[in-house]
Amino acid sequence: MNKKNKMIIGLLAIAVILFCIIQFGIIPANQEKQVEYAKNQTDALTHDITSIEDYKNPYIGNASNVGNLFWNLPLNNVDMKFEIDSEACTLTVNYLDTVWNIGEEKVQRDLIYNSVAAMAAIDNLSGITYNFSGDSYSFERTQIEDVFGTPLSNLLEQEKWRNDVQDKLKDTDFVEQFYK
Amino acid sequence: MIDLQKYVDGLFRHQRLTPEVQDLKEEILSNMIAKRDDLLAQGLSAENATEKAKESLSAIDYLIDGNQLTDVSKYHLECMQTLLLNCIVFWIFSLPLLFTHYALFSYTGLALVIISGCAYILRKDKKENTVAYLSITASKRRSKIAWGIWGMFFLVIVGTMAALTFGSDIWFGRPLNIDGPYQMANIAVRLYLPLLTIIIPITISNFSKILLKSRREYEDE
Incomplete structure (x- = not known):
């Protein structure tokens, strides 16, 4: 067997081993992590707030920014449409599903989470209304600031967010105070 | 007449x-x-x-000056062997692309290894002994042309990529945004892809060197 054939066999062995490690080891593991991450991103208790960092904006007027922001917040697995009132600085999110389908407890917790996140990311957002088929919820900036403090933008730091928002939302009584 | x-x-x-x-x-x-x-x-x-x-x-x-009496069977066999070796090298270097949207290049590398491997094995089993005059001049010319074409291709592609990527602020009014390893890797991959095609002129140059090595002496005729 000449030198070149030995080189071919050696390189082929390296290539096959590397290919198998990547194709059947690393890539499936990465995909599993991505699926797990995407699943976590649909729920307020497991959401990673750093994913909305790119969508911080001082003004509500940027429709694509608002869309991207909400597609990166909990309930992003539910189809939605947006209406922006630039003069009143308010936002309406129309979810194309029913509260009953998603689960009332989850909806109530996720809506508080989304409101705090959206108001922390968009400085002049003064109120949000969420519409579902048959149900509607509204949140004012003052109401959110009374509970979480000002300025809300200070909350968008991972550790602070986990302690001051995410952990508090685990408490059902804390969530219910927004719906009395 | x-x-x-x-x-x-x-x-x-x-x-x-x-x-x-x-x-x-x-x-x-x-x-x-x-x-x-x-x-x-x-x-x-x-x-x-x-x-x-x-x-x-x-x-x-x-x-004709520049023609060489060549052991054609040996020349073709060594060309197939070199082609296989270079396809394996291409495949190895294309493996990182499996992590990107350009994984197809890596699968193409695998397909090329299989095809060139089969062709080499089939050629190896043939017991032929063909001798003929092959043109060294033409072979060197092919090698030069291959490098020339590749050089132009690489410059055009890399120039276009660089203009689109780094000049995005000028063309699209959108500043270049590299704020993490992901964006950096995205740009690097776009420049790495055309570089991988360097294996084509290298292979053609190798063929030219193999031709010189496959010279058959006149007394062997």
Whole structure:
């Protein structure tokens, strides 16, 4: 067997081993992590707030920014449409599903989470209304600031967010105070 | 005369007509005509004289400068072997692309390894011993052309990529945003892809070197 054939066999062995490690080891593991991450991103208790960092904006007027922001917040697995009132600085999110389908407890917790996140990311957002088929919820900036403090933008730091928002939302009584 | 002219044209049909080759062609034709005239003078019929003149020269490959008597079977086998080796190298270097949207390039590398591997094994089992004159000049020319084309391709592609990526602020009014390893890797991959095609001119250059190594001495004929 000449030198070149030995080189071919050696390189082929390296290539096959590397290919198998990547194709059947690393890539499936990465995909599993991505699926797990995407699943976590649909729920307020497991959401990673750093994913909305790119969508911080001082003004509500940027429709694509608002869309991207909400597609990166909990309930992003539910189809939605947006209406922006630039003069009143308010936002309406129309979810194309029913509260009953998603689960009332989850909806109530996720809506508080989304409101705090959206108001922390968009400085002049003064109120949000969420519409579902048959149900509607509204949140004012003052109401959110009374509970979480000002300025809300200070909350968008991972550790602070986990302690001051995410952990508090685990408490059902804390969530219910927004719906009395 | 027309018969001999056609015959000589046929002998040179695979040659590039450089001024030197054209001179050689004219010399051969005039020698043949002289030979035929001699034979006619000796009393042979026109048809026989023409046939005998043709028989005096059945190939011209060895008369052309830059042609080399080559062990064609060995040359083809070594070319297949080199092609396989280079396909494996291409495949290895394309493996990082499996993590990107360009994974197809890596699968193409795998397919090329399989195809060239099968072709090499089939060629290896053939017990042929063909000898022929092959042009070293043409082989070197192919190598130069391959590098030239690749060089232009690489410059155009990389230039376009660089203009689109780093000049996005000028063309689209959108500043370049590299705020993490992901964006950095995205740009690097777009420049890495055209670089991978360097394996094509390298392979063609290797073929040229193999041709020189596959020289067959005249006494072996």
